[in-house]
Amino acid sequence: HEAIGLCLQSQDVAVIHGPPGTGKTTTVAEVIKQYLSSGLRVLACAPSNIAVDNLLEKLSTFNPEQYRPVRLGHPARLLPSV
Numbered sequence: 753h754e755a756i757g758l759c760l761q762s763q764d765v766a767v768i769h770g771p772p773g774t775g776k777t778t779t780v781a782e783v784i785k786q787y788l789s790s791g792l793r794v795l796a797c798a799p800s801n802i803a804v805d806n807l808l809e810k811l812s813t814f815n816p817e818q819y820r821p822v823r824l825g826h827p828a829r830l831l832p833s834v
Contacts, residue, residue: 755768755779756779756782756783756786759779759783760783760786760787766783768780777803777806777807777810778810780796780807780810781807781810781811784796784807784811785811785814785819788814788819801825801826801829801830802831804823804825805823805830805831805833808821808823809831809833
């Protein structure tokens with residue numbers, strides 16, 4: 753919860769860093785949901801296709817009226833669920 757608050761209060765950039773399995777993707781998804789709920793647009797980037805797909809899967813339960821993702825990347829490297 754602290755990381756989410758720090759991200760939302762950040763003026764420019766916030767960095768979420770940690771080892772695998774610590775909830776970084778879940779935290780980023782929640783921050784994105786908060787921004788989208790406020791009517792803002794979000795650009796999310798990741799160093800791998802699977803990281804982007806994981807984030808999209810976390811966001812898939814969000815309100816479809818406010819969440820209309822555009823996924824850029826090579827079609828052969830997308831998860832079937834995305």
